[in-house]
Amino acid sequence: MPFVIVSGLSGSGKSSLLRTLEDSGYLITDNLPPALWQHMYELTQAQGILDVAVSTDARTRAFLHDLDDSFGGLSLRAPDIRMVFLEADDEVLLRRYNLSRREHPLGENLLLDFARERELLASLRALADTVIDTTDLTVPELSQRVAGLLKTDQRFELRLMSFGFKHAPPRDVDLVLDVRSLPNPYYLPELRPLTGLDPQVAAHVFATQDAEEFYQQLKTFVAAAAERAERTGRHGYSVGIGCTGGQHRSVAVTERLARELTDLNPELILHRDMPSVVEAPLGEGAGGTVP
Template sequence: MRVVVISGLSGAGKSTALAHLEDLGYFAVDNLPPALWAELVATLKAAGVRRVALGIDVRARAFLDAAPSAIDALASGAEPVLVFLEARPEVLLARYNLTRRAHPLRGGHLLREIEAERRLLAPLRGRADWILDTSETGPGELGQRLAQLLGEERPFVLRLISFGYKWGPPQVADLLLDVRALPNPHWEEALRPRTGTDPEVAAYVFTGEAEPYYRTLREAARRAAEAARAAGRSGYTVAVGCTGGRHRSVAVVERLARELGEDFEVEREHRDVGKEG
């Protein structure tokens, strides 16, 4: 069983880190007194939970002294790891000014509060397995760094969905690509019963005149997915639409899957290919 304890300075990203761990499948609990950690972990282990994230910060200062020994106590039945997050004082000051939140110590002088917090958390920092400075780290990058440290990186997934505008676009789409300007096999009697997975249908769609338009769409999908991956997202959905969702959109999704599959893990779905009308 793996237990990850997240601590650090207020404003350094602890809440964000816990949220990312939840996305990775961890059962996350924040600021539970350390004396209760062993009981919680035992209860979760009995229920089949194998990954737990525990947060503790200066808001639990009455219990901070017990945290290092509580982490050591977990080692008998789990694999505890302590990650400590910090940032430069001027960065923390700017973040507090931006959010207009009060520091947990509420001493009336933010920089002094930050330094007092640093002293209170020094024992936990000294016990840390990893110390992450988030001064230059955004929320998405913090999630990536955590996943890398823990060896739990999930592959970024590019999801491609073909659909027909007559049935409405998918609500899950991050980006809509309209391919109704491409040649329509529906008007060819021999091609009408087939779908965009058919090589002859695809050849009809991707005429020489259609190539520049298709390449523009492919570049838009690629750049959008790359930006989403760089921002720390776990996936991105591109929906490709034609009129009925049977020919052009299917052919484009199939080709995008082949050509973008070199750079991304791709999942594809042809939502409306079997619909009539």
């Protein structure tokens, strides 16, 4: 894998590019002086870390005087170096700064800062094998461009989790679905001690035509929501599927979605509230809640 150096004008999208690489498994070091590039390469190679990206820009201007020597030394050790330089029109950079309200690293007048920064980073731009103008690019488009250049593994993943509403819905998912309208195996004594992993429980949950139609609509909705997330540049989308206790219906639905939505690379996070050992039903006259 190449050792990637990211540089460019402030506001041109370097942070977005670095996030794209980080999401693809790269080890990221931001704002690294050129004199440390070779040391970083040797250190990561010694640890067996092959996907590495560093950034150097106007923030490290005090260390750019030995840029050519640093790059030359790294070239002797690293068989494949990629330097990506990002830039954009001044009008676009100005608009992005006005939206973010951040201060430019050179910190005087923005338009003057942009001109000074272009001059300051001219040597880095000259070394770059890839220059990307982000003036008309969205963040997802920049991510796709970088993925194509560096062949990063950006496989989208649909993450699934079953849970029980009586234990509270998860707060770390993008979408929460309610499957409590499906037939409840809890009311059949022979199915109550089992879980949604058991074929007979799943068969009961999806036995009726109404239940099957509901599941198909739910599957279509989950697929559409995940595909829209992927089109906006996301690398994953998480869905929580809940029934009352998190033992029967939600587990069966989650397992079936994981089997059938293969195009979205489904990853089963966990069955959050499914007990490892299901307790026997409460005895006659005992108190308890109906799931």
